[in-house]
Amino acid sequence: MTDIREYLAHKPLLFDGGMGTYYKAAPGVECELANLTDPEGVKRVHAEYLAAGAQAIKTNTFGLPRMAAAQMPGWEELAEAGWKLACDAAAEKDAAVFADLGPALDTEAAPASSAYGLAAQQFAALGAKNFLFETLSSDVGVVEAVKALRVAVPDAFIMVSFAVLPDGYTREGLLFRDLLHRMEGSGVVDAVGLNCVSAPGAMKKLVQGLGETRLPLSVMPNAGYPVVTRARVLYQGKPEYFAREMGQIAAAGVRILGGCCGTTPAHIAALRAELDALPRQTGAAPAAKLSTVAAPEVEKDDAFLRKLDKGEKVIAIELDSPRVADLSGYLDGARRLQAAGADLLTIADCPIAQARMDSSLVACRVHRELGMCALPHMTCRDRNLNATKALLLGLYAEGVREVLAITGDPIPTAERDEVKNVYQFNSRKLAQYIVSLAGEGREMPSPMTVFGALNLNARNFDVELRRAVEKLENGMAGFLTQPVLSAQAVENLRKARQTLGERAKILAGIMPVVSQRNAIFMENEINGIHVEEDIIQRFAGLDREQGEALGLEVSMQMAREALPYADGFYLMTPFNRVALMERLIARLRTELLDAEG
Incomplete structure (x- = not known):
């Protein structure tokens, strides 16, 4: 595929959907292990998303940073197999491949930066040029790992995506806007976004409240919210609704779109049709600005704080x-x-x-x-x-x-x-x-x-x-x-x-x-x-x-x-x-x- 930066200058980039939830719709082993135990099944999922119209796919390696941090035997082979399967599938459609890296735990013994770094450098050695750090609830260790990655792959396109609740906060209580500003300020990230946890309607509201951003935005919501039926977790969001909401997000200026948990090839195909119907843009339009209606005056402190502040x-x-x-x-x-x-x-x-x-x-x-x-x-x-x-x-x-x-x-x-x-x-x-x-x-x-x-x-x-x-x-x-x-x-x-x-x-x-x-x-x-x-x-x-x-x-x-x-x-x-x-x-x-x- 053409360089990602050049591609985004002309039209939105459409990613695939939720590999994990789609692959596990049928009984089987854990997703990443399937790179070795069921390579044809993994490649078939990649092919279905590409046939639906995706122009970028993620390697089946979401859990790799945690595996690397735990020094799980064979994690390097899982990374290599996942990379090769995605590249083979993408070659037939001239699609981009992103090395997919999920969240890592941060402990004194195993800092998150080390886990991200190990996994990212493994992909760099395999020839990866595009990287996605996704479903993060914190930015701890991310910038340090990305800076090291830049040394190994100076021209890499690096995306960082946070998982937030409908109110814009991660499970660790961090506001997405603050995380976005820190990514912008780092100077080493190419795009920042939202994925997982929330449905498309909730993410649309979050995007509309962001105001102007310096980095391209990525939005990859879940297909609705999960329903637990016996031992299965189902997402019942309809492809038509998903595509309509995401089309409005794209119209607001978001240039990188896709899906997370529960989004099937049918969701991506519907979104592909919605994007193709949008007017062609030559640049990213700013997101809608947040209303600045003045709030009523409220008491901002109390007698205790005033006394304490006066010494x-x-x-x-x-x-x-x-x-x-x-x-x-x-x-x-x-x-x-x-x-x-x-x-x-x-x-x-x-x-x-x-x-x-x-x-x-x-x-x-x-x-x-x-x-x-x-x-x-x-x-x-x-x-x-x-x-x-x-x-x-x-x-x-x-x-x-x-x-x-x-x-x-x-x-x-x-x-x-x-x-x-x-x-x-x-x-x-x-x-x-x-x-x-x-x-x-x-x-x-x-x-x-x-x-x-x-x-x-x-x-x-x-x-x-x-x-x-x-x-x-x-x-x-x-x-x-x-x-x-x-x-x-x-x-x-x-x-x-x-x-x-x-x-x-x-x-x-x-x-x-x-x-x-x-x-x-x-x-x-x-x-x-x-x-x-x-x-x-x-x-x-x-x-x-x-x-x-x-x-x-x-x-x-x-x-x-x-x-x-x-x-x-x-x-x-x-x-x-x-x-x-x-x-x-x-x-x-x-x-x-x-x-x-």
């Missing part, structure tokens, strides 16, 4: 939501803490994976009824991307402007058979996702402020600090720390301030110990808490009143030592003892914060 020391206090459906007592406690001088109420999200009233719903109620700033904790444990987004939009609409993003404790072992963890992303990716929801043309008029957790009691605090830096890079504004109950925790807080600088707001954790039994339990059974032995021994033999009194003294001592390195305090209420925390807030205000002011 005033703040007090946040955690009060666990109830285990029952009665919130009256909880609201009374929150009201008392507010009157005592707390600036913010934080609500844990089912701590230690035990069900309590939803932290976000409680935060909305507190904000609405008390006018108090609230910080719901949001874990990655219980919600997928859709549920998380729905909750965030509701929080914003209710005036809640900050959240604490944490990974979350796993479900206890005994309950895992019935209650499953989700963990679709970690706290860093969750923070990046939350921040990405705000901006022109996006879901939120202004960004929510995202805080994270900082474990001052981590055994390897240098690793914890590196993670904190990554959290800041992913959009977090600051941290709430684990309780300061040791000299080492104070020293680690000092190191955190030195490393993170003033850009990170740090609230030092203060949790009153109320008895020796309480101290021993925290030391031995609560992850992330360390109580020095001399503190534990000081509580020996004390009754409740004496224990609370000593707990206040220890808390004040820790607060004094932490204050030079903190922007305020994060108080944790033991056993919902609101009266104790009222006393602690009063002393913090009068003895430390007011005196400092």
